[in-house]
Structures are given as structure tokens and as C-alpha cells.
Amino acid sequence: MLDIGYALSHRFPDPPQTDYRTADVRALRHDLFSGDVYLADTTEDRELATAWGWVPVLDFAWALCDIAEQLDRDPLGSRSPGPHRTELDFTESADLLRFTRRFGWVEITADWSRETERPLSFPFTELRRESRDFLHDLIADLTDMHDGLADNPALWALTARFPRV
Template identity: 75%
Template sequence: MIDLGYALSRRFPDPPQTDYRTADVRALRHDLFCGDVYLAEGERELSTRWGWVPVLDFAWALCAVVEELDRDPRGSRAARPQYAEFDFTESTDRLRFVRRFGHVDVTADWAEDEPPLTVHFAELRREARDFLHDLVADLTDMHDGLDANPAVWELLARYPRV
């Protein structure tokens, strides 16, 4: 079972004057909601401990990564591996994803000596979208007006729960 999670940082709070109703995509993806994220499967975990990762951007990009891994029309029958990466904005570190048949190997630059975390593709797709929707629900509970932001509406419509 895949577990995706986050913790917001107290060291990098959102600017107090932020109007979440009108925040643009750049602010939503890069300037707001900083913290740490993790991806776990069983006893194994890949997590950041930097405190500055934009967690909404991570959820948003993870959904895009999953879609990129599914670009071959043969899906899980494709013999050729599918590759995708997530680049952390303020770092040279990346998460790398390799899909082979119905499984995805996930590796992190900061954990090079660790074996890949292997997850089922369908489960990764479902959990990534659930994580996005749950995160947005949490953030809208904490930040007035975020649920009225058109960019957030578009994001949730683009990646509906599976």
C-alpha cells in the first residue's frame, strides 16, 4: 500500500497578506504551502527533510508524472520502460520514475544507495490523485478563499479522483 504525505513548515510560512482567491499558478506552485513530502510503501520511505518543498506543487507534479508514465497506448503491456522525473525547484535533487509493465520503480537522488521503491502503477495513479484532492481539502480548510481560486478548480478538474 502506497502512502503519500506531507508536513507544512513553520520555518517558511505563507506571506500573511496572501489573497488565496486570486493567487496565480506560480504562487500556488512555487511560493506557498512549503514543507516536506514523503512517499512510502510498506517499511520503505522516500522523504524530504528540507522544509521548503512546495507541497501543492509536489502533488500537482506527481499527478503529471503519472500521466507521463502512461503515455504509451499499450499501457501495462508495453515492453519498453517509460521514464519520468520530478525536479525539486530549489535543489538539484530529483525523484526518478521508471515504469515497466504494471510496476513503477521510484528512486531519489539523495538516497542513491537505496534500492528503488517499487509500487503498482494503478495504485500510484489512484494515490497521487487522492493525495492531491486530500491536500487541497486540507489547505482550503486552513486558508480562506483558496476554494474559490480558479486555478485550484482547474487543477482538481484536470486530475479527478480515480
Template identity: 70%
Template sequence: MIDLGYALSRRFPDPPQTDYRTADVRALRHDLFCGDVYVAEGERELSTAWGWVPVLDFAWALCDIAEHLDRDPAGSRAARPQHAELDFTESTDRLRFVRRFGFVDVSADWLPDEPPLAVRHADLRREARDFLHDVVADLGDMHEGLTDNPAVWQLLTRYPRV
């Protein structure tokens, strides 16, 4: 089973004058809610320790990746590997995703000696969407107006919980 998580950074706080109700997509994805993230499967974990990863963008990108990996019409019967990458804006490091049949291997450039995590694609899709909704709920509790932002509404309707 896959586990996704995050911790917000105290070193990179959001600007105090931010109006979360009207923040644009660029700000939501790249400038706000910085911290660290992790992807775990069982006892193994791929995590950042940089403090500047945009947490909402990470959750959003995971949902995009889960959908991208499902574009082959053969779905879980597809023998041809399907690839996707999540690049971190301020770094050359990436999380790499390779789907073969119904499983996705997740590896991190910054941990080259770690074998990839293997997760079911259906679990990745479900957990990514749950993670997105949980992150938005947590951030909405901390930042007044965020859940009233039209971009956040669109995001949550695009990726409903499954």
C-alpha cells in the same frame, strides 16, 4: 501499497498578505505551502527533510507524472521503460520514476544507497489523485479563499479522484 504524505513547515510560512482566492499558478506551485513530503511503500520511505518543498506543487507534479508514465499505447503491456522525473526547484535532487509493464520504480537522488520503491502504476495514479484532493482540502481549511481559486478548480477537475 503506496502512501503519500506531507508536513507543512513552520520555518517557511506563507506571506500573511496572500489572497489565496486570486493567487496565480506560479505562486500556488512554487511560492506557497512549503514543507516536507514523503512517498512510502510498506516499511520503506523516501522523504525530504528540507522544509521548503512546495507541497501543492508536489501533489500536482505526481499527478502529471502518473499521466506521463501512461502515454505508451501498450499501457501495462509496454516492455520499454518509460521515464519521468520530479525535480525540486531549489535543489539538484530529483525523484525518478521508471515504469516497466504495470509497475513503477521510484528512487530519490538524495538517497543513492536506497533501492527504489516498487509500486503498481494504477496505485500511483489513484493515490496521487487522492493525495492532491486531500492536500487541497487541508489547505483550503487553513487558508480562506483557496478553494475558490479558479486555478485550483481547474486542477481538481483535470485530476478527479479515481
């Protein structure tokens, strides 16, 4: 089973003068909510995790939802032999998460993991569902922590674009 999680950084806090209600998309995606993220296979007790402290966590969640959509563009859906590939790049690093879809399965690898390590592998429907759940859970956590964030129109548009599955 796929588990996606995060931890906000204490080393890179958001600027205290931030008005979350009016923060633009660039700020929401790249300048706020820094931390670390992980993708874990709870069945096999394996994970791909960052340990940098500066990953924009909301951007990561947003990008995962975009990736699921990109991997699902083939009209054959789960019958498509693929492979369909896409990457998630980390803006302050050359490291990538790589996603490869074949039929109804997605393999996930990270540039920073050992080459001998097997990719994480999940049903595509699980990746889509868990990515959207992670996005909505993260937004709920962040709006609880930051006054005014729940009133930000960019977040309204984001949750409307990627509803829970």
C-alpha cells in the same frame, strides 16, 4: 501499499497578506505551502522523504499527477515493456525523484537516498490513484486552513483535470 504524505513548514510560512482567492498558478505552485513530502511503502516500511522544509507541497502533488500521466502515454499501457522514465525535480535543489515504468509497475528512486537502497516499487494503477487522492486530500486540507482558497479558479481547474480515480 503506497502512502503519500506531507508536513507544512513552520520555518517558511506563507506571507500573511496573501489573497488565496486570487493567487496565480505560479504562486500556488512555487511560492506557497512549503514543507516536506514523503512517498512510503507501508508493506515494507520504507520511504523516500525530504527533510528540507521548503518543498512546495501543492506543486509536488500536482507534479505527481502529471508524472502519472506522462508514464501512461504508451498505447500498450501495462503490456508495454518500457522502460518509460520521467523525473520530478526540486527547484531549489539538484536532487531528483526518478520514476521508471516497466509493464504495470513503477520504480521510484531519489538522488538523496543511498545507492545500495532498493527503489520503491508499486503497481502503476496504485501510483495514479494515490497521487490523485493525495492531491484532493491536500487541497481539502489547505482550503480548510486558508480563507478564500476554495474559491481559487486555478484549483477548480486542477481538480477537474485530475479527478479522483
